[in-house]
Amino acid sequence: MKTKSKPKGEKLPIRASLPLSSRQAGAKAGRREFLRTAALIGVGALSLSVGLLGKSKHANGETAPPAKEQKNQEPKSKVQVAVVTSDKPEKAVVAAIGLMGGIEKFVKKGQVVVIKPNVAWEKPPELAASTNPDVVAAIIKECYRAGAKKVKVVERSCQNGKTCFDICGYDKIIKETGAERVILSEPGDYTETEFPEGKEIKSWPIAKEILECDVLINVPIAKNHGLSKLTLSIKNLMGVMGGRRSELHHKVGQKMADVLTRIRPHLTIIDAYRVLVRNGPTGGNPKDVVLVKKIIASVDPVAADAYAAELEAFKLKAKDIPYIQAAYDMGLGEMEMKNMEILEKTV
Amino acid sequence: MINLRRISQGLFLALFWVLLLFPALLEKVIPINLFFISNPLLAIATSIAGSFFLLVFLAAVVVLIATIFLGRVYCGWVCPLGTTMDIFGKITKPKHKITGTPRRGAFCKNPGGENKKDLMPGPKLQLLRQVKYYILLVIILAAVFGTNIAGWFDPITIAFKSFALSLYPAVDWLLKGAFGMLGLRSLADSLNNIGLLDSNKVLFNGSIIFFLILLGILLLTLYKSRFWCRYLCPLGALLAIFSKRRLLNLIMSKNLCIECYRCESVCKTGVFNNDLSLNDVECIQCFACTHKCAKSSISIKFAKKDETERISMLPQRRGLIVASALSILAVPLLKRGFGTKKSIYNLPRLRPPGAVGPSPEGKVITEDEFLSKCQRCGECMKICPTNGLQPLMIENGLYGMFSPVLVPRIGNCRFYCNKCGQVCPSKAIPPLELADKQEWKIGSAFVDSTRCIPYADRKDCIMCHEFCPVPEKAIELDEKDGLRYPHVVKERCIGCGLCEKVCPVGGIAAIRVYTLKDGEY
Numbered sequence: 001m002k003t004k005s006k007p008k009g010e011k012l013p014i015r016a017s018l019p020l021s022s023r024q025a026g027a028k029a030g031r032r033e034f035l036r037t038a039a040l041i042g043v044g045a046l047s048l049s050v051g052l053l054g055k056s057k058h059a060n061g062e063t064a065p066p067a068k069e070q071k072n073q074e075p076k077s078k079v080q081v082a083v084v085t086s087d088k089p090e091k092a093v094v095a096a097i098g099l100m101g102g103i104e105k106f107v108k109k110g111q112v113v114v115i116k117p118n119v120a121w122e123k124p125p126e127l128a129a130s131t132n133p134d135v136v137a138a139i140i141k142e143c144y145r146a147g148a149k150k151v152k153v154v155e156r157s158c159q160n161g162k163t164c165f166d167i168c169g170y171d172k173i174i175k176e177t178g179a180e181r182v183i184l185s186e187p188g189d190y191t192e193t194e195f196p197e198g199k200e201i202k203s204w205p206i207a208k209e210i211l212e213c214d215v216l217i218n219v220p221i222a223k224n225h226g227l228s229k230l231t232l233s234i235k236n237l238m239g240v241m242g243g244r245r246s247e248l249h250h251k252v253g254q255k256m257a258d259v260l261t262r263i264r265p266h267l268t269i270i271d272a273y274r275v276l277v278r279n280g281p282t283g284g285n286p287k288d289v290v291l292v293k294k295i296i297a298s299v300d301p302v303a304a305d306a307y308a309a310e311l312e313a314f315k316l317k318a319k320d321i322p323y324i325q326a327a328y329d330m331g332l333g334e335m336e337m338k339n340m341e342i343l344e345k346t347v
Numbered sequence: 348m349i350n351l352r353r354i355s356q357g358l359f360l361a362l363f364w365v366l367l368l369f370p371a372l373l374e375k376v377i378p379i380n381l382f383f384i385s386n387p388l389l390a391i392a393t394s395i396a397g398s399f400f401l402l403v404f405l406a407a408v409v410v411l412i413a414t415i416f417l418g419r420v421y422c423g424w425v426c427p428l429g430t431t432m433d434i435f436g437k438i439t440k441p442k443h444k445i446t447g448t449p450r451r452g453a454f455c456k457n458p459g460g461e462n463k464k465d466l467m468p469g470p471k472l473q474l475l476r477q478v479k480y481y482i483l484l485v486i487i488l489a490a491v492f493g494t495n496i497a498g499w500f501d502p503i504t505i506a507f508k509s510f511a512l513s514l515y516p517a518v519d520w521l522l523k524g525a526f527g528m529l530g531l532r533s534l535a536d537s538l539n540n541i542g543l544l545d546s547n548k549v550l551f552n553g554s555i556i557f558f559l560i561l562l563g564i565l566l567l568t569l570y571k572s573r574f575w576c577r578y579l580c581p582l583g584a585l586l587a588i589f590s591k592r593r594l595l596n597l598i599m600s601k602n603l604c605i606e607c608y609r610c611e612s613v614c615k616t617g618v619f620n621n622d623l624s625l626n627d628v629e630c631i632q633c634f635a636c637t638h639k640c641a642k643s644s645i646s647i648k649f650a651k652k653d654e655t656e657r658i659s660m661l662p663q664r665r666g667l668i669v670a671s672a673l674s675i676l677a678v679p680l681l682k683r684g685f686g687t688k689k690s691i692y693n694l695p696r697l698r699p700p701g702a703v704g705p706s707p708e709g710k711v712i713t714e715d716e717f718l719s720k721c722q723r724c725g726e727c728m729k730i731c732p733t734n735g736l737q738p739l740m741i742e743n744g745l746y747g748m749f750s751p752v753l754v755p756r757i758g759n760c761r762f763y764c765n766k767c768g769q770v771c772p773s774k775a776i777p778p779l780e781l782a783d784k785q786e787w788k789i790g791s792a793f794v795d796s797t798r799c800i801p802y803a804d805r806k807d808c809i810m811c812h813e814f815c816p817v818p819e820k821a822i823e824l825d826e827k828d829g830l831r832y833p834h835v836v837k838e839r840c841i842g843c844g845l846c847e848k849v850c851p852v853g854g855i856a857a858i859r860v861y862t863l864k865d866g867e868y
Binding site: 281 | 732761763816817818819831849851
């Protein structure tokens with residue numbers, strides 16, 4: 001099976017760059033492209049300096065050098081992070097998307113949108129172990145408004161997927177909004193995918209739905225986690241991975257950053273309306289839930305995560321979170337607050 | 348009447364299946380364990396063995412009272428196992444073709460097309476009818492000594508376990524496999540949504556045993572229709588005793604009878620002997636004989652018994668005394684191996700939440716108390732959403748056979764579920780409120796540091812900690828040299844077994860749930 005899927009994986013261009021470049025062809029700034037270039041240069045330079053020549057072939061081999069020449073002249077602009085505070089999470093999410101340029105910037109008519117919430121645990125939504133279903137419902141509605149052909153809610157739950165979707169309140173909102181529920185459960189749901197830039201992960205089965213969709217919107221909840229301190233958008237990508245996920249826990253920071261090299265959501269919306277500050281990721285004690293009432297959105301998952309990590313409720317720094325630091329080190333995004341442009345709003 | 352009886356049988360069998368397949372459908376209308384709480388044998392044995400009485404057993408009392416007046420209508424009109432046997436008989440046996448004009452003395456002609464032997468039940472087969480009374484005696488006597496073994500022989504539990512724990516998972520597995528091969532996963536999903544296919548892989552320990560029991564009972568009907576009911580069924584025996592002085596009687600007008608023996612050939616339980624005497628208490632009021640009688644000489648009606656000779660094969664006193672002595676002797680053997688408390692079988696097992704341990708009233712429920720109430724019906728195992736409740740075979744000795752045990756490697760006790768207590772007919776698993784269930788200590792987990800990944804492989808894992816569903820996590824991580832080592836906080840652990848289930852170590856998990864010693868909860 002591996003031999004069959006391998007050449008396919010190699011042929012695929014780096015996933016995220018395709019829709020991004022096409023989407024941004026008409027848009028003003030190629031920030032994503034720039035960041036990617038910077039990342040590749042960084043990786044290349046790093047590996048050269050360390051003497052790991054094998055690693056630099058990706059930087060040299062693919063589209064990186066021409067991209068570098070084109071985009072290098074553009075002035076380095078700050079990464080935009082939208083932060084909306086509201087009593088109504090569904091309102092906040094619409095406002096946050098608006099601050100990021102509106103849903104039309106991300107979703108074009110006829111596209112297939114995958115929303116990846118965190119529906120991992122059999123706990124009711126009030127306990128903040130899963131993404132607030134109202135937030136996801138609002139995003140689904142926005143996507144359909146922008147003309148999406150199909151909106152799929154994709155998740156590989158840790159516990160029984162059907163029970164999770166039921167208890168977490170997702171079955172209800174999926175029925176109401178007309179989205180499609182995709183519970184990843186069988187090995188056939190995944191394709192073995194290469195991670196040429198990965199340091200710890202070279203190849204891992206990734207959900208076909210994620211690889212085949214037009215737009216990927218990552219909608220994690222910000223909450224405490226025993227291993228990585230917090231689970232945010234990058235950690236949330238674990239829910240699209242097949243195989244034995246327990247193995248990901250060793251060196252989880254680097255491994256999740258590796259995943260981000262290939263699976264790069266087009267939009268990250270972090271649900272920090274209710275956050276779980278202790279006993280994560282499952283929680284269960286209402287006392288551990290803090291009302292922060294914020295929705296954080298950005299096209300840069302690292303920046304969104306970094307902002308969420310430094311929320312008051314958590315009493316943490318972005319560099320404490322292993323995957324944020326690892327992703328920053330790989331040049332996959334911004335984690336320094338000073339390099340971010342925070343678009344704040346209260347609705 | 349015969350059609351009415353068939354409709355009743357069909358409806359009750361359908362109800363049995365609906366309750367089994369769609370437990371949520373009639374939730375508010377009919378108790379899911381209706382067939383168990385209305386079962387006099389289980390009610391009597393459990394009440395005696397557990398020395399308690401439950402209000403729900405009044406349903407069983409209703410059945411007993413009905414039997415006193417109407418006879419064994421339960422066997423003929425209700426019992427799902429009996430109906431299954433009838434259907435099996437219909438399928439396997441060629442249709443009776445009764446041709447020609449019946450005439451007096453026709454029994455030699457054998458109009459039913461049956462084996463001639465069938466018309467003349469020998470004395471041995473008549474004696475075999477006593478077996479069911481002996482089985483009943485053993486069950487009642489064992490119950491007097493606190494041992495509840497009714498569930499091994501009761502037809503309803505046999506039917507339920509065979510259907511729910513063996514046939515249903517097998518069909519489910521086959522269907523899912525077939526859908527998978529045909530690429531019809533969405534069809535399987537939609538069937539799943541209406542509750543037809545299970546979303547998990549449901550498999551039960553020793554399910555082939557339950558299948559073989561049902562198969563055996565069905566195959567025996569090829570030899571004699573309703574073989575089980577005639578010779579073995581203890582519930583039938585109980586109802587037979589109660590039906591002795593019933594009002595709804597089988598009346599034969601001998602002057603009309605032309606001895607065509609059609610009645611004998613259609614009778615399901617062999618009521619008619621060829622000397623025209625009747626095995627009176629065997630009658631299950633199925634109305635087959637009145638329907639088939641050539642001269643309408645047989646009727647079932649509210650009337651006094653006529654002068655027809657009526658035989659009841661109730662055991663004689665000598666037999667009863669010997670059987671009692673033997674079964675009393677068997678009780679300690681059954682319960683305690685060879686009387687030693689430390690038999691290899693007395694390993695403590697994880698029982699469903701609420702079954703064993705200290706109750707909220709402060710009383711500690713022992714394993715023995717639980718087993719004296721447990722009817723071995725399988726309801727809890729069928730309803731368990733994780734498939735973690737499994738029937739014990741003889742791992743804990745014969746006494747624990749078919750009782751439920753939590754096997755965390757197969758499935759944990761779900762934190763947001765208290766269904767087993769809701770469906771248990773005898774409240775051996777008490778109907779705990781969800782909040783109480785979430786605090787009930789089934790056992791406690793222990794980390795096995797010789798196998799646990801951070802200890803043995805020097806790698807981070809934290810799966811047990813991550814999954815621990817207790818609000819205040821019962822598994823804590825000690826950070827040492829950049830690795831996280833789990834340990835269990837015994838006071839907070841409820842023994843749900845989720846950690847043991849998800850432990851990525853192959854074979855025996857590196858974190859396991861054990862029961863605690865009495866008083867150590």
